[in-house]
Amino acid sequence: MKKITTKYSDLSKSQLIKLVEEMEETFYQISNDKNETELLSFPWIGNLGQWHWMVENNLLLFNEKKLTNLGYEREEIPEEVGFEFFTSKLHPDDYERVMEDMRKYLRHASDVYEVEYRIQTKDGNYIWYYDRGTITKENEDGEPLIISGIVFDITKRKVLEEELKESNEKLKQLVDIDELTGAFTRRYMLNKIENEIQRYNTEKLCFSLIMLDIDNFKLVNDNLGHNIGDTVLKDFVEIVEKPLRVKDSLSRWGGEEFLILLPATNLSDAVKIANEIRVGLNHTCMNDAGIVTASIGVSNYYEGDSTDNAIKRVDDLMYQAKYDDRNCIKY
CATH class of the missing domain: 3.30.70.270 (Reverse transcriptase/Diguanylate cyclase domain)
Structure with missing residues (x-):
């Protein structure tokens, strides 16, 4: 893909279409190349692979393990998925916090996008995810074009934390x-x-x-x-x-x-x-x-x-x- 040296406002419609097609092709290639190896790169418990978000087109690519972990099959969802596919499943108490974390990162008010949240599975239950992402491509004005990250299922850790909290509360009651x-x-x-x-x-x-x-x-x-x-x-x-x-x-x-x-x-x-x-x-x-x-x-x-x-x-x-x-x- 050629380096873009002109502003979008100077491009013709056909040039813009071509640019978008080139970006999408590059984006898909990045995702496909990494999809099979990313779990080996991060061999930690709960790793659900990497994700890549094309901000302008709102196109989200991700390891299918992130999807199947929620109880869905690939055939059940649209071929192209936007950011809202996952954000619409956020727990109501977590939604605004997660969205604000992303907004802050997009306007460069934070160094990294990093958040823990509850997300609803297909059967209606909630599990815990940990997301961490960073901007991997910007335009000439410093606006993000692609954000890439990794997601983990941290439900087991959260359950253990809650059990530990309850145990500490019981111990505190015994002491106090x-x-x-x-x-x-x-x-x-x-x-x-x-x-x-x-x-x-x-x-x-x-x-x-x-x-x-x-x-x-x-x-x-x-x-x-x-x-x-x-x-x-x-x-x-x-x-x-x-x-x-x-x-x-x-x-x-x-x-x-x-x-x-x-x-x-x-x-x-x-x-x-x-x-x-x-x-x-x-x-x-x-x-x-x-x-x-x-x-x-x-x-x-x-x-x-x-x-x-x-x-x-x-x-x-x-x-x-x-x-x-x-x-x-x-x-």
Whole structure:
């Protein structure tokens, strides 16, 4: 094919037709030459071969493996296929992102066309493809004439990623959530308090802590059994959570002890919340266990406190309530 040195606007109709025919012939030759060898050039799992897109004519050539992987036979589709044959099968949530990636590449706003997306198979299911392409031919004005790339089926990888994500979520729940009560764990709460201290140091937002210990819980286990004791712990958490706000966090600190973090809350407001909890407990009958109360300590954060110091202060107040009268609040 001769090198084109004249602009398209200077060509006659017959010259333009000839030019297009020459480009198409060259394009088909490129595709046919590579079709049998491209899978050997990229021997990775999921390789579906190369594709070549003649931008001006919207003519797309591709390895038939990309088509059969979607459940189609070559005879089922038109002889000439445009870019929209595949883009029309994109998942609705991926369509605009994929198209924008291509638009950005066509206007040279990105170095390479590279995208992952879901595409619908003939039977209506979706699988994952990874596409990567680059401009292989431009006109004199730097506008793309041919873009060539390679496509992979990455469905297995995506399934593994999703399984790993679910496993990590389950592991995180095991680490952060108490299995019996559904409250946060001690470890989680320690991290939350440390974060609140950092927040205080930068924003000077005071926070408060409430420590609760179920009164006479050992008697519940000894007299009614551990199954009833477990039920009491779960019911206790449900009652305690009722007056809490979305931003508050409740953790099982250990055994029958629970710690509440109240972000952006002064001592006065924290005592009000603690009293709501105390009243809720006193007005709720836990079946066989009857009324279950708690000894409660309330403290706000003092500037310069470490995490341990802040927790020790509220813990001491809780024990003061326990050794004085039980079923009361100390602050």
